[in-house]
Amino acid sequence: MSKRNESQKKIVIPCSGIGKAFGTVSREATYLLTEELNPREYRKMCLPLLVVGDEEAIKLLHSSEIFTIDGCPKQCATVSVRKSGGAIRKEILVAKVLAANKDHKPGTVLDIGEGGRLLAQDIANEITAEGGD
């Protein structure tokens, strides 16, 4: 893929939460969308890059449409993107997606189970509903 192509993609940024299943689900949803469902239009970005102020990452942020996926109300992904000057197309809160799909309860942080995988799919769907697939 040429660099130009990469920089035209929509960016998905999951939170880095390691304490709860929702954090794992955020990342699972990101991989699902950016590696399987639609890698042509969506790419992932590593949240800690923003935290450390990586110039390249921030530059890319400023010229892209961003989707954040947060596992808890602290909304680390959303807050970090905003602080870095990025414009968010849509913020996804895992808890809200679960509330709309109550059967898709995830398992544990180490194994999100079938429920968690379905929830990840629901999240990917929410993103493509907004950003197009």
Next chain:
Amino acid sequence: MGRKYVLPCAGYDRPGGKIGREAAELLADEDPEVVVGSVAALFAERPGEVKDFRSSQVICIDGCSVKCASKLAQARGNKDMLAVEVTDSIAAIEGSEERRSAVAESVGRLYQKTISKATSDILPKDFNDSAFLIEKIDKFILKVQKSLYYSDNDFWARVEGEDVRIGASDLLQQMASDIFFVELAEIGKKVEFGDDVGGFESTKTAIEIITPISGTILERNELLENNPELVNENPYGTGWFYLLKPDDIDELELLKDASEYITYAVEKAKHELGKKV
């Protein structure tokens, strides 16, 4: 609202600086939560000063439009400070005491706006009675607010004038763990003691809201629709469920007071907390 760090500017060549400093001192006299900051110490990053600055709500009093106090606070990393400027109109007020009070009043209005924005008028007025009974069980800490009544279903009731507000106890929110959805019944619904009135779901389980008093629903906590985690974060405050008009206030006799409840809750916690569902 917690500690406040009031930072007057250091201006001495204009009246605004002096008024600002005096107003800060007046605020500190009136409110033990206020610490008066020093622009020089903050600039030099004296450790005690920086600690106060970082652990408090910062309020800058700028003596003129150059706004040195606000600029310094921003440069030292504060993004959510409040600021008041001593304007010409304040400087023109007759009498130094009156001028001082006018500035202190502007600051007071600022805190009120922030408090009411954060909590809106949903919080009951006497909420700051934050007296809790606390018990430790293994690695869990149980909090029981003293002024409330509790049912054996682990819901609390707070008398507010003629009405009663209800919510989940700290034990219950801990047993439930991360709540992601709350469903509340309609305003106007009549309920009997023991009835299920809505419910909430967490990743672990689903729990019914069992009312600890009979009555009619006057209000329900709409905040929980978008912020269900409030039940976990603040079960006795912003995580409340309903405000009810009780049929008979004497029904509260069926409930436990805080010290009776904590005994019950500790026993229950030993069996319930830490259990894998």
Next chain:
Amino acid sequence: MVMMSYEETPTNTFMGVDRKKIHWWPFIDSDKCDGCAGEYDCLKFCPHRVFRPIKNLLVIEVENRYNCVVFCRACQKMCPKDAISFPNKSDVLKLIKDVRSAGGE
């Protein structure tokens, strides 16, 4: 077959009344219950181990009636076959109040 031993009710009173005096536990209509085709939704859901499966018959039964939380009917709501019912809450509340006034536990 070894019977699993379930823990006793953690608190043996409810509202000051001996739990065993309070008639509150789920009633299962065995005509309607099909054990959720072996999934036993209520068994999975209830955190208080009230239920026990009867595996040969693909039906559920109540194992620990006094573990059931008085006034809770959450399992009734989740049963896909509407096979669970409970006693009348007002009756149960009345009994509790009567026992309390009589000064008894």
